[in-house]
Amino acid sequence: MxxxxxxxxxxxxxxxxxxxxxxxxxxxxxxxxxxxxxxxxxxxxxxxxxxxxxxxxxxxxxxxxxxxxxxxxxxxxxxxxxxxxxxxxxxxxxxxxxxxxxxxxxxxxxxxxxxxxxxxxxxxxxxxxxxxxxxxxxxxxxxxxxxxVESIQISTMLEYAKTQGFKKVALVGDSSGLSVSVVDEFRKYLNEAGFEIIEEQLIPAGAQNAIAQMQRVRAANPEAIFQVAQMGPQAVQFFQAYHQLGLTAPILGTFNLSTPSYLTTAKDLMDGTVFTDAFDxxxxxxxxxxxxxxxxxxxxxxxxxxxxxxxxxxxxxxxxxxxxxxxxxxxxxxxxxxxxxxxxxxxxxxxxxxHGDRRGFHHDGVVVRKIENNAYTPAIFSGADR
The missing domain is CATH 3.40.50.2300 (Response regulator)
Incomplete structure (x- = not known):
């Protein structure tokens, strides 16, 4: 103690x-x-x-x-x-x-x-x-x-994406209410920030795999893929299909990937992925x-x-x-x-x-971390770097 x-x-x-x-x-x-x-x-x-x-x-x-x-x-x-x-x-x-x-x-x-x-x-x-x-x-x-909130996380990730020079991107979420909501927010912010969304897909809840959705992403050939608030099985299916189809575009994930259970259910499938987090x-x-x-x-x-x-x-x-x-x-x-x-x-x-809006998280408080060797790295970017 x-x-x-x-x-x-x-x-x-x-x-x-x-x-x-x-x-x-x-x-x-x-x-x-x-x-x-x-x-x-x-x-x-x-x-x-x-x-x-x-x-x-x-x-x-x-x-x-x-x-x-x-x-x-x-x-x-x-x-x-x-x-x-x-x-x-x-x-x-x-x-x-x-x-x-x-x-x-x-x-x-x-x-x-x-x-x-x-x-x-x-x-x-x-x-x-x-x-x-x-x-x-x-x-x-x-x-x-x-x-x-979603907007703080999204704006931090988009600032990081700008440092990588990405312009043409794909959005892949799932059909859950949370993911659809975050996809809507991402679409708005990406458009405002000047990114071109060349493909957008949702993995249906209950689907056996994400091959069909990721084939369309592969055909679009984006410079980066935003993996947006997918939950449970759909997140695992995303990474499985990504590797099965031989995709190589960088993956930019959202806060859900900070859930450590994914390091087990999608073991060794997420290396190289970056994601937003609130833990530095x-x-x-x-x-x-x-x-x-x-x-x-x-x-x-x-x-x-x-x-x-x-x-x-x-x-x-x-x-x-x-x-x-x-x-x-x-x-x-x-x-x-x-x-x-x-x-x-x-x-x-x-x-x-x-400041009165009952949201206590600082607008510069989000960080970007990476998954390497099936483990989380320290922060590689933060909201303060914007």
């Missing part, structure tokens, strides 16, 4: 005082309950579970350091199966059980449906890793988005977190655990600054957060909600 405590000490001087104040006297009987919505059993569990692993690690770290305001932190987990129709029901249950905040570690669709419930009760709701552009357009002053291994806070994570689990973390870790630490910091577990006071404290050091984001960036 020594390494974890060292990371906590970097969050803020104010937080440290509150977090360790109860160390000598032990925990008060009452706990501070934080609710979590996650996909434990559904289609997006492959990334929801690692995000939640970081959430649980943060609670362990806080409790080892004395809790918050002298009280132990307790997580209440609810599985929404990644289904929007379940998420609101699960969120209401958490509110009724007295949580002071809800961390949404599920997909964007499920997160969206919970927002109405948290708005009614003024319960702070933090979306750990969701990239949807529209979540903060919903009327809920206590909803906060921590991950980088060279950042001090990220390096400290990675050290603590490896000591705890015996392996290096991906970006996903960092998202979940940061969510809980932001709540802890807000409770400490508010000196209260009142939901409205915590909400207010989060909205006033400015320059709080965190695991996620490029060097020199931190949480900032003081």
């Amino acid at each position: 020594r390494m974890i405590a060292r990371y906590i000490s970097r969050l803020s001087a104010v937080s440290v005082v509150g977090l360790v104040a109860a160390t000598a006297s032990g925990f008060a009987q009452e706990t501070i309950k934080i609710g979590v919505l996650l996909d434990q059993t559904g289609r997006t569990s492959f990334y929801s579970l690692p995000v939640n692993e970081g959430t649980e690690m943060a609670v362990e770290a806080l409790n080892a350091a004395g809790g918050i305001l002298g009280k132990k932190v307790e997580l209440l987990l609810e599985d929404d199966n990644g289904r929007p129709d379940l998420s609101a029901t699960k969120a209401r249950k958490l509110v009724e059980e007295g949580v002071v905040a809800i961390v949404s570690n599920s997909n964007s669709g499920a997160t969206r449906q919970a927002i109405g419930i948290t708005a009614e009760s003024l319960t702070p709701q933090l979306a750990s890793a969701n990239a949807s552009e529209t979540l903060t357009t919903i009327d809920n002053s206590c909803f906060f988005q921590l991950g980088p 291994p060279g950042k001090e806070e990220a390096a400290s977190f990675a050290e603590a994570y490896e000591a705890r689990f015996g392996q290096a973390p991906s970006s996903l655990q960092g998202y979940g870790y940061d969510s809980v630490m932001l709540i802890a910091d807000a409770i400490t600054r508010a000196n209260s577990t009142d939901r409205a006071e915590i909400c207010k404290a989060i909205s006033e957060t400015q320059g709080l050091a965190r695991v996620m984001g490029a060097k020199g960036t931190g949480f900032d909600f003081s």
Whole structure:
């Protein structure tokens, strides 16, 4: 726990005082309950579970350091199966059980449906890793988005693509709602940036392979291929078809490739691919977190655990600054957060909600990383390089 405590000490001087104040006297009987919505059993569990692993690690770290305001932190987990129709029901249950905040570690669709419930009760709701552009357009002053939205990720990747001299490109997504949404955003930004899209394909959900789609890409002969937010089997099929058809154009991927399960399901098929990420291994806070994570689990973390870790630490910091577990006071404290050091984001960036749009990820915080020897490299480009 020594390494974890060292990371906590970097969050803020104010937080440290509150977090360790109860160390000598032990925990008060009452706990501070934080609710979590996650996909434990559904289609997006492959990334929801690692995000939640970081959430649980943060609670362990806080409790080892004395809790918050002298009280132990307790997580209440609810599985929404990644289904929007379940998420609101699960969120209401958490509110009724007295949580002071809800961390949404599920997909964007499920997160969206919970927002109405948290708005009614003024319960702070933090979306750990969701990239949807529209979540903060919903009327809920206590909803906060921590991950980088699609436009920030896209603009960073396009700036990187410009440094490589690419002009004629292909777009390949899949038929999932997330991928279609990101493809639409990519198309808009590519056109505005002067790229020529010479082929566009979607791999259907349930398809046995992506040969037909990638044959059309090969025939178009693009200078680069944007692999756009493909999920699960369709991502693997993309890489399989790419190699089976002998394509050689560079692949520029999106944030989904930071999910480490792809290093197993598409093993040795992704070398040379670059992708956007929010985790910069060279950042001090990220390096400290990675050290603590490896000591705890015996392996290096991906970006996903960092998202979940940061969510809980932001709540802890807000409770400490508010000196209260009142939901409205915590909400207010989060909205006033400015320059709080965190695991996620490029060097020199931190949480900032003081500008009022409830998106806390810095516009320069996205990095581009590469896959080599079936492993992730350090950042090779960042938003600050634009």
